[in-house]
Every structure is written in structure tokens, then in C-alpha cells.
Amino acid sequence: xxxxxxxxxxxxxxxxxxxxxxxxxxxxxxxxxxxxxxxxxxxxxxxxxxxxxxxxxxxxxxxxxxxxxxxxxxxxxxxxxxxxxxxxxxxxxxxxxxxxxxxxxxxxxxxxxxxxxxxxxxxxxxxxxxxxxxxxxxxxxxxxxxxxxxxxxxxxxxxxxxxxxxxxxxxxxxxxxxxxxxxxxxxxxxxxxxxxxxxxxxxxxxxxxxxxx
Numbered sequence: 001x002x003x004x005x006x007x008x009x010x011x012x013x014x015x016x017x018x019x020x021x022x023x024x025x026x027x028x029x030x031x032x033x034x035x036x037x038x039x040x041x042x043x044x045x046x047x048x049x050x051x052x053x054x055x056x057x058x059x060x061x062x063x064x065x066x067x068x069x070x071x072x073x074x075x076x077x078x079x080x081x082x083x084x085x086x087x088x089x090x091x092x093x094x095x096x097x098x099x100x101x102x103x104x105x106x107x108x109x110x111x112x113x114x115x116x117x118x119x120x121x122x123x124x125x126x127x128x129x130x131x132x133x134x135x136x137x138x139x140x141x142x143x144x145x146x147x148x149x150x151x152x153x154x155x156x157x158x159x160x161x162x163x164x165x166x167x168x169x170x171x172x173x174x175x176x177x178x179x180x181x182x183x184x185x186x187x188x189x190x191x192x193x194x195x196x197x198x199x200x201x202x203x204x205x206x207x208x209x210x211x212x213x
Contacts, residue, residue: 001056001136003165003210005193008050015046016199021075025106029068029099043169043200044072047139050165051076056136060126060159061085062117062152063142063169066096067103067110073137074107081133082110083126085117087142117142118151130159138211141169146180153188157211164211171196171205 018040020027033040051059051073057080059073064086074082086100097114104112115122126135138156140149149168160166171185172178185196185207194209 001054001161001163001165003054003163005195005208005210007053008046008165008208009195011046011049011053012197012200015042015049018042018045019049021048021072023075026068026071026075029066029071032066032099033068037202039202041068041201043206044068046200048072048076050137051080054136054165056080056165058129058133058135059083059137059139060135060156061139061141062156063087063140064100064112065141067100067112069139069141070100070110070112071103071107074103074110078107078109080109080136081129082107083113083129084110085113085115085122085126085142087116118148118155123155126156127159134161135159135164136161137165137167139167139169141167144170144178144181146184149181149184150187153184157188160211160213162213166209166211168207169201169204171207 047069055077059082061070061084064084070082070084101112104110170178171181173182189209192209196205196207198205200206
């Protein structure tokens with residue numbers, strides 16, 4: 001997949017207007033965030049616009065939450081495959097897992113995987129696809145701790161396309177929630193064309209870089 005970061009930057013203002021996907025089911029789930037976190041997440045809309053324009057063949061999300069990001073990638077490019085890897089284990093979080101599983105049911109091109117993102121069974125399931133269709137978009141949004149994120153990077157970056165888009169959420173250092181993610185971002189994006197945005201995800205910084213093998 002050809003990655004044009006300047007074009008992605010140009011899409012940010014449109015994403016911030018929160019355009020509909022014209023899938024009423026998905027658009028309703030987008031708005032549900034207002035009742036959960038008291039704000040919407042326009043970066044989902046950016047994912048939809050990126051998928052529409054760049055046509056990623058295989059996208060992988062590490063850290064599902066409710067699956068809305070995966071849904072926007074899937075809706076933006078129905079011909080592309082989206083894997084979303086969900087850590088949900090806590091019975092108290094089942095309501096979010098139900099939403100995530102619903103994305104798999106609603107979109108033919110979404111595959112929901114429940115498990116640890118660095119468990120080798122999970123990694124192998126992704127690798128089985130990537131051997132023929134390498135990952136065009138990798139969204140890192142599971143454990144926002146350096147030691148976990150770098151473990152994920154070491155496992156998944158070898159499955160990327162020769163040119164790919166890597167997105168990292170929550171680039172900050174807040175003890176107890178996001179630990180050494182600034183360090184993680186510096187290390188993985190070093191030497192690559194990149195940018196960081198603070199408007200797409202409220203109170204969080206998101207990084208985008210163009211990976212070239």
C-alpha cells in the first residue's frame with residue numbers, strides 16, 4: 001500500500017467534522033461513545049477515510065475495546081480484511097465485548113480474535129494471512145506500557161508490507177495508565193516519516209508513521 005502522510009494530514013480536518021459512513025448501524029455505535037466516555041472519537045472517522053482512499057488489503061488492530069475502529073476500517077474498504085485482537089477477559093467488561101463481537105457479525109471482512117496479542121496462537125493466526133497478504137495498516141492500541149507495546153512491535157512489524165501505515169494511540173507518560181509510551185513512539189518511528197496529532201482523540205496523542213522495509 002502506498003502511504004502518503006501529507007494526504008492523511010489533509011484528511012484530518014474532514015475527520016474532525018465526523019462525517020457519516022452511511023452505515024446507520026455503525027454510525028449509531030460511533031455515537032454511543034458519548035454515553036460511555038462523554039465524547040466521540042474522530043480518529044475512527046479518519047480510519048474510515050484512510051481505508052476509503054488507500055484501500056489497505058489487510059489491517060490489524062491490537063486492542064479492540066468495542067470494535068468501532070475495526071468497523072470503520074472495514075466499512076471504508078469492504079474489499080480489505082480487518083483483524084481485531086481483543087484482550088477482554090473481565091466478566092464486568094462483557095458489554096464492550098458484545099459490541100466487538102457484533103462487528104465481526106456485521107461485517108464480512110472483520111475477524112474478531114479474543115486473546116493476548118503476543119500469544120503465539122494469536123500471532124500465528126495473523127501470520128497465516130500476512131504470509132500472502134502482508135499488513136498494510138497496524139494500529140497499536142492495546143497495553144499502553146512500553147514493555148508490552150515493544151513486545152507487540154517486535155512480533156508484528158515483521159508481518160508488515162514493504163510500505164505500511166503504523167498508528168500508535170496514547171503517546172504519553174501517565175503513571176498507572178500510559179507508561180513510557182513516549183519512549184516507545186520515539187524508538188519505533190525513529191528514521192521514518194511521521195507526525196503526531198492531538199486533536200483526533202480527546203486528551204490523547206496519536207502518532208502515524210510510514211513504515212518502509
